[in-house]
Amino acid sequence: MVKLDFKIGDLHFKNPVLTASGTFGYGLEFDDFLDVSRLGGIVVKGITLEPREGNPSPRMAETPSGMLNAVGLQNKGIDYFEKNIYPDLALYKTNVIVNINGSYIDDYITLAGRIGKLKKISAIELNISCPNVRMGGMAFGTNEKSAREVTRAVRAVYQGKLIVKLSPNVTNIVDFARIAEEEGADSVSLINTLLGMSVDVKTMKPALSTITGGLSGPAIKPVALRMVWQVARALTIPVIGMGGIMNADDAIEFFLAGASAVQVGTASFIDPQASVKILEGIESYLVEKGFSDIRELIGLLNKVH
Amino acid sequence: MVKLDFKIGDLHFKNPVLTASGTFGYGLEFDDFLDVSRLGGIVVKGITLEPREGNPSPRMAETPSGMLNAVGLQNKGIDYFEKNIYPDLALYKTNVIVNINGSYIDDYITLAGRIGKLKKISAIELNISCPNVRMGGMAFGTNEKSAREVTRAVRAVYQGKLIVKLSPNVTNIVDFARIAEEEGADSVSLINTLLGMSVDVKTMKPALSTITGGLSGPAIKPVALRMVWQVARALTIPVIGMGGIMNADDAIEFFLAGASAVQVGTASFIDPQASVKILEGIESYLVEKGFSDIRELIGLLNKVH
Amino acid sequence: MAKRIESLNITENKRLNKDFFILELSGKSKIPDMKPGQFVQVKIEGSPGTFLRRPISVHDVNYGQNTLKLLIQIAGKGTETLSRLQPGDILNIIYPLGNSFSLPPEGQNVLLAGGGCGIAPLLFLGKYLRSNGFQPDILLGFRNTERIIEFNDYKEIGKVFLTTEDGSQGEKGFVTQHPVLATSKYDRIYCCGPDPMMKAVAEYSSKNNIFCEVSLENLMGCGIGACLCCAVDTVRGNLCTCVDGPVFNTKDLKW
Amino acid sequence: MAKRIESLNITENKRLNKDFFILELSGKSKIPDMKPGQFVQVKIEGSPGTFLRRPISVHDVNYGQNTLKLLIQIAGKGTETLSRLQPGDILNIIYPLGNSFSLPPEGQNVLLAGGGCGIAPLLFLGKYLRSNGFQPDILLGFRNTERIIEFNDYKEIGKVFLTTEDGSQGEKGFVTQHPVLATSKYDRIYCCGPDPMMKAVAEYSSKNNIFCEVSLENLMGCGIGACLCCAVDTVRGNLCTCVDGPVFNTKDLKW
């Protein structure tokens, strides 16, 4: 038996395969396909204080080896979540992490406070890719000052584990990772989607109602892997890697580059069982290569180079 | 007959299809496959003052819908170029643009001065993606100060048309485009490759000798298109778009987003005739849609939105 | 019925005309119960441009023979790749997905209206209605003779009326212009087809106070309610085409 | 010879064993003159993971029948997709590419040494040498019996010697351990195979002062000298495997 578990601080994960926010619903959508409790954890879809309708259709476009989305954080808000969704989530025998979003720092603070009261929620994933309304619409996660402020504010009110999810749309992602670590984050996760765009040449219109949207899927894997490698070398807190992971080999690339855990995103759309298949594949790989603990794999690339 | 020509200042291009630096050799490698003079122009491979051996093998890796390269500007230097390559290039009946690179601002200045003496070279493409040795290895193109300095320095010594090639590995590419325009560039071209990485899980080693490398091909098209759209809305000088253009439809997406011309890169590896096929495809599209001049297409998306 | 992911065998690929074909699939294990209006998410192998699955309606089900049919129009790379499948090939699908057309109250007079690949779910719906004691009329619209899809199977369900836009067969014009709408009185219309057709039928129904359900198309990321990419604007806010639909009562849609 | 890009027809796909197959291609127009050691860049259709072309050596040419053969080992997704090609299918290639093995001075004693898919260019080279009056010996190395590729065609060129690593056929060990190297005196060795084999042969040649050419493998972006991705470190600096090679004199290589 290979050891697969990992920890963020004292929070234990039985294995390092999680699902990425916005790509796995509330887990419940996948109950027909797999035993969600087998996973190391699930990150549920992005939540906001107030209900949000999200963006108009069309909200997605297929691109070479990837997809663009412009969902726009459609969700029913924290009240609904607490009342109607949390009770079901509480039944999962795995870590449930909530991805929080806001336009103002106060939104984040209130949300984090409310989530902090939900016993079964293991951690918060702080999504700083939202446009910071007070800072003129520039995303929190692409501005060092507001990234620091929002992390500090949430850290001050939230006692659980805090994972800061980094935006890849920056010159130097390591700067942002360092800020998160400095401000007391327990872990960082990366990458969120790359900002992209697609045009329908038949209609001569943008493919998305919002013109630009978030690019995910295998197309972004090389960029994601590079960023995880850079960040893992610079930080001491665990790094959760994601971006285009479709199979076990993809996940292993991230471990070798220094990720302590991975999140499976877009892959779940194509194969709802992708996450457990990846988990099984990682286990086989470790056995085949003669490792007894996944820790031996993590950052092996950094040790050699 | 549809009108396809475009201008950078008073420099005339018979059509808006160019080839991207580093992907079309010196054009000569393609003479067996197409009549290079049919193209609007070619941008020859990156040149430096001194000869460069480039990086060790392996220099490339395939990724989903893309490729990573770590060529490292292998070239024989300006002396060799002037003596042995320029005479052949001078025979092409199209614009020949030279992509210049350096580690110090002085390298760029000397190179630009020498290129300025070569009558047949229509323009310089200033590649600011090289690491700026004096600024601690951060690429010229990802630091506003050094981007400004190098553009200003080259502008001061070069009378021909100056195209600044922008790096996509920045938080806000529009800032860099504006700097280029402010410093007197006649055009900007974008995007250069995204910084990426790939790991061979069999050997547990990086796929490239340099660990990270430049991602090109269809995978990056959504990011490239988004950046071209952003930049074209912000500038008044012509924008040359590139990144994953494989066929005429891809090119048309860039025109609709605001590009005045396009460069075909990685596509030429898979089909050495890709550039002329794209040119023909653009022409058919315009005829089919009832346009008589490609100018009607350019930035149509910006006009609508 | 629980959703599942399964690799089925292609038992037949029947080409109907230049653009349409029917795939017959058969599974090793018993296929699940499906309801008319539901769809499957098809995985497309060997098509580099096709990254995501494609939604296709259930066209027909034969529980006795454990087979399932899909009627598919070649619309792009994905469907083109599917059109080249051969008996013996394998097709991975996620199914059954989505809600379904509602069963009318006893004795109602029902019309099924469809056009193009939108006729796909109507065969299964028609058979289902027949087995529940209804005698639906069927109104099919096509662009021209060349585009007509063989509809003999529909004749076993009820009377079939035909329109073509160029008048080359049946009545000339759109389905909403067919005289049967004036001569017969329908309580319900079930419609599936191109957007403009569904909108016209919805308008007709609304004017004449007829209950009308349509099966919407939309781009889909997942098909199971996880990605929220398939939003449709309704009086109850943004709903998912894939789990709240694809069948919607037209009075709920903000068209 | 000018390079060209062309779609050829598959006329045969012959499976040799679990891993190897031979594609025979035929063109409508006359195939160009090719030289032993040259290769083609193959476009792989319908393989989502395979973005770039794949380099494959010319295994055999029959100008009379206007056909060309490729001997291919299944190494990954691209070659796996090629292995499923059927007669009648089309294969787009760019060719002829690269330099070639040099012709020996008259009367020289020549050995062709190959292993695995590295034997591919040696058949064409052997036939070429024969037609120029040479009588090369051929030394083939394989891992084990299961991996042996049928080599009857090679017997028509010259004497064939065999090694397997496990000794299940021929001599046991690597090609450089075959006794023929001790008993015969060769003036030239042409070698193609896995890197360790070529290095061993190069070392043997260097020690015994034998002229030795190897055909290198490398990852290729373009195959025509445009991308500089296929660099090989030589005494003359970085050269391109695709245009300066794939054939190199081992004394030029910085191994």
Ligand SMILES: Cc1cc2nc3c(=O)[nH]c(=O)nc-3n(C[C@H](O)[C@H](O)[C@H](O)COP(=O)(O)OP(=O)(O)OC[C@H]3O[C@@H](n4cnc5c(N)ncnc54)[C@H](O)[C@@H]3O)c2cc1C
């Ligand atoms: C619930 C549902 C049921 C469907 N049932 C059937 C059916 O039974 N038979 C059938 O032939 N088709 C059906 N469709 C439509 C089918 O999904 C699309 O035609 C198919 O996805 C196109 O894929 P492609 O790769 O061939 O085309 P692409 O190359 O992806 O696109 C070609 C063109 O089709 C449009 N398109 C792509 N996907 C969709 C989509 N999901 N809905 C509408 N337009 C789209 C694109 O915008 C583009 O203009 C259904 C769609 C939905 C949502």
Ligand SMILES: Cc1cc2nc3c(=O)[nH]c(=O)nc-3n(C[C@H](O)[C@H](O)[C@H](O)COP(=O)(O)OP(=O)(O)OC[C@H]3O[C@@H](n4cnc5c(N)ncnc54)[C@H](O)[C@@H]3O)c2cc1C
């Ligand atoms: C000049 C030249 C001539 C060749 N001639 C032949 C031939 O006649 N017959 C034959 O079977 N093979 C030949 N090869 C090797 C062949 O190109 C590779 O096996 C093929 O590209 C693998 O593609 P794939 O998609 O199947 O494997 P991938 O999935 O791309 O890779 C599978 C494995 O093969 C390795 N690999 C991939 N491409 C190459 C390459 N170009 N060279 C070496 N290793 C590679 C990868 O690193 C990986 O470990 C030749 C290579 C070169 C450079």
Ligand SMILES: Cc1cc2nc3c(=O)[nH]c(=O)nc-3n(C[C@H](O)[C@H](O)[C@H](O)COP(=O)(O)O)c2cc1C
């Ligand atoms: C449809 C969709 C919705 C998403 N919603 C969220 C979200 O609400 N919050 C968030 O932090 N990330 C969101 N993401 C980003 C993913 O969590 C993940 O960071 C990204 O998709 C890259 O991983 P992948 O390539 O494996 O999908 C979303 C992605 C997709 C495709």
Ligand SMILES: Cc1cc2nc3c(=O)[nH]c(=O)nc-3n(C[C@H](O)[C@H](O)[C@H](O)COP(=O)(O)O)c2cc1C
């Ligand atoms: C092998 C290779 C070498 C390149 N060399 C250069 C170079 O020397 N100078 C430069 O400005 N860009 C270089 N580029 C970047 C391309 O010019 C282009 O910006 C990039 O590849 C994106 O376009 P594409 O996706 O169409 O290839 C190179 C790209 C590749 C793939």
Ligand code: FES
């Ligand atoms: S397609 Fe994903 S929610 Fe409907």
Ligand code: FES
């Ligand atoms: S493969 Fe491009 S230069 Fe050799």
